[in-house]
Amino acid sequence: MSKQLEFWFEFGSTYSYPTAARIERLAHAGGITLIWRPFLLGPIFREQGWEDSPFNIYPTKGAYMWRDMERLCAALDLAFQRPSQFPRNGLLAARIACWFEGEAWLPDFVRSVYDANFVRDQDISNPRVVSSILEEMQLPASEILDAAQDPESKAKLRAQTEQARSLGIFGAPSFLAAGELFWGNDRLEAALDWLQREVA
Template sequence: MPGASLDFFYEFGSPYSYLSAMRIAALAERAGVQVRWRPFLLGPIFRAQGYEDSPFNTMPLKRAHMWSDLDRLVRIAGLPAVTRPEPFPANGLLAARVAVWLDDASRPAFSRAIYVAEFVEGRDIGARETVRQVLAGLGHFCDDILAEAEAPANKEKLRGETEAAQRLGLFGAPSFVTRDGELFWGNDRLDMALDHARAIG
C-alpha cells in the first residue's frame, strides 16, 4: 500500500519554486509524505491564458516586492542570500528537459543544484554551459545526458508534463497537487499541502 504523497510542480525560472525546492525534502520527511518532483514550463501555460510574459516583468512593483520578500524569506529559512539572476526570468527549458530525463532519485539533487546556480550564484541557467557544469558537479556524464535530454522522445516527455500541469488547473509555480486533485499554489502553501496529503493518506 502506498503511503501519503504529494506532486510538486516547479519551474526553473521561478524564485518561489526555488524556495520550495530547498525546503520540501525536510518538511515532507517530517510529515511522512513522499514527494514527486515534477518540473514543467510556465511559458505555455501563461500563453494559453493570454499572457506573453511573467507578471514579475509586466508589473515592476510586484517584481520589486518579490525580491525583497525573497530576501526576507531566505533569512528566515536559513538559506544563503539571494543573487538576482540576469536575465530574469531565466530560460529553464534545457534544465527542465534534463530534470525530466533524470530518474526520480537524481532529479531532486539536480534541481536544487540548478536553483543554487541561479538564485545564489546568479548564473544564467539558460546557458548550456551552466547546465553542463551543474551536471558535472554532481558526477553525471554530462554530454550523454544533454544529448538524451534533447532527443525528441524526451522533449515530448516534458511537453506531456506541462500538459498534465495544465489539465490539473495549474496557473503558476510552485504548485502542489494531492492525490485527490486539490491544488495548492505557491511556496506559502507547502505546509498546508503536506498536511492535506497526510490527512488523506
C-alpha cells in the first residue's frame, strides 16, 4: 500500500483554509502522496436538516469559530480576514478542482481560491473572480471554465460528493488515511501520523 492521504475539502469551509495552506508541505515532508478531493458540504448539511452553515444556524458556535480562526491563522502566520459573506458558494471552483484533479496547477489553484475567500474577501461564486485567479496563473481561463461546466464535469463532482457521504464525511476538512477517517484541521497531524504508522 502506498502512502496516500486523501484531503476532502469544501471551498466555503473556514477550517479547510489553513489546512489547504499547509497540507502539501507536511505531506511531502513525510513522503506522502496527497490526493485533493473537493466536494460540496451543502447536500450533506441538507441531509441533516441544515439549509445553512451550522455556524450561522448556531450563532454562539459561529462567534466562537470566527475568533478561533483568527487565533489559529495568527499562530500559523497565515493572513485571514473574515469574509463579508459566509458561507460562499464554492460550486464553480469545486467543479474545476474536481474535473482537473491531478493537474500540476491544482494545488496552487485551490490555495488561491481560499485566499480569495478568506484573505481578499472576494466572491468565489462569481465566474469573473475564478477566471482572474486562473489568468493570474497563466492558465486558459475560459477553456477551463467551460470544461468545468460540462455535464460530465458536473456529474463527477456530484459523484465525488456522494462518495464523501458514503465514507461517513460530515464536515470539512476531512482526511482519509489508510481507510481511517479524520475530521478537522486540528486532526491533520493525527491523520499523517496514522498513515506513517499503518503504511510501513
